[in-house]
Amino acid sequence: MAKDKLLAVVTLNKEAVGGDVPIFFASTEEEQARIAGTLAQVMKAMVHDVGNGVYVIVKH
Amino acid sequence: MEQYGMTIGLGILMGTLARAYMLRSDYRQYPGYPHGYVTHMSLGFIAAALGSVALPAIAEKEFAAVTFLALAAQQFREVRNMERESLAALDEAELVPRGKDYIEGIARVFEQRNYLVMVTALATSAVHHFTRWPLLSLLTGFAFLGVSEYLMKGKVIGDIAEVEAGQLHFAGPLLMVNEIEIMNVGLPKMREKILRDGLGVVIHPKNDNARATLSNMGQRQAIANVATAVLGTKKDVDTPEFTPIVRKNIDVGSIALFCVPAEKDIDGLVAAVERVPVLESARRAPLKTKAGRIAAD
Structure with missing residues (x-):
């Protein structure tokens, strides 16, 4: 459980995110889902929907 | 010495049969690699031998021989460690691991089965020692097997x-x-x-x-x-x-x-x-x- 780790953020809303995690910007929801899906697959991690147009990629 | 041949032989036979029977019934708990079968059958045989010589040893006033039972207990604790370690090692390659608790449960079952084998062998040889009826002692062995199977069933x-x-x-x-x-x-x-x-x-x-x-x-x-x-x-x-x-x-x-x-x-x-x-x-x-x-x- 303690090994959960936030790897990246994929967002439509530039205002909503910041900090020292890798951040990917997308202009449409399809693009966002595609980027998040690719990243998650590459890093063997999972995509979670935070709800405000932000996807986080977390390794469990 | 010859007088004990039948007693010990029957004990070993029933004990080993008991181990074989319990190997058969654990299909979900263990994948059952051929090597695993050989290991457990040999240990079961040893347990059966130990169980069945206990009574003749006492009858011959060889009390030191009984201390071998303590050695056996040590040996079977080793079985638990062996099962635990090998299952834990295999667990790392599982997409959906069994988890430590489940492995501990399986390892315990494997240790405990050897004790059941010993008790079955002991009961079989005891009955033969006192009654000299091979058939009755075999029946006792089967009865013990049935009872232990029933008692050890566990809930689901x-x-x-x-x-x-x-x-x-x-x-x-x-x-x-x-x-x-x-x-x-x-x-x-x-x-x-x-x-x-x-x-x-x-x-x-x-x-x-x-x-x-x-x-x-x-x-x-x-x-x-x-x-x-x-x-x-x-x-x-x-x-x-x-x-x-x-x-x-x-x-x-x-x-x-x-x-x-x-x-x-x-x-x-x-x-x-x-x-x-x-x-x-x-x-x-x-x-x-x-x-x-x-x-x-």
Whole structure:
């Protein structure tokens, strides 16, 4: 459980995110889902929907 | 010495048969590699030999021989370690691991079976020693085997809880089985896939003891593992979304299992979950205490 780790953020809303995690910007929801899906697959991690147009990629 | 030949022989025979019989009955607990069979049959033979010489040794006033039994106990504890280590090592390669608690339970069963073999051999040889009727001693051996099988059966989830099919649905990104929250799934593609291929069951504990047992994480991991062992899983290393997950309704204590099986068959899943063993280490009995009974009503 303690090994959960936030790897990246994929967002439509530039205002909503910041900090020292890798951040990917997308202009449409399809693009966002595609980027998040690719990243998650590459890093063997999972995509979670935070709800405000932000996807986080977390390794469990 | 010849007078003991039959006594010891019958004891060893029944003990080894007992071990062979118990190997047969553990299909779900152990994959049963040929090497594993050889190991356990040999150890079973040794246990049977130790059990059956105990009484003749006493009859001959060779009391020192009985100390070998202590040596045997040491040896069989080693069996438990061996099983635990090899299963734990194999567990790392599993997509859905058994979990430490389940492995501990299996290892304990393997140790304990050797003691049952010893007792069966001892009983068989004792009956022959005192009655000199080979047939009667064989019958005793079989009776012991039957009794120990019955006593060691252990409970399954179906005994302590009701298992029923649940409805998978999403509340926004949140995957739910009936009213129980499972996890947040971000990708729309994965949500569609989960709704299409996933299954959910809900496990309602029959009383407070069962509720406490089902709360145990080791027990829940065992449920996920057995469901996967029986129905398969679509999970791969890069799709953590399809990991079988067991979560509880914090208010009622009922448990929901979500999985994406290779064989989508809800009746099969319910049957598999009902047959999951209740782990000895997960067993709780708050209702046996006064405070627990007061709290329950």
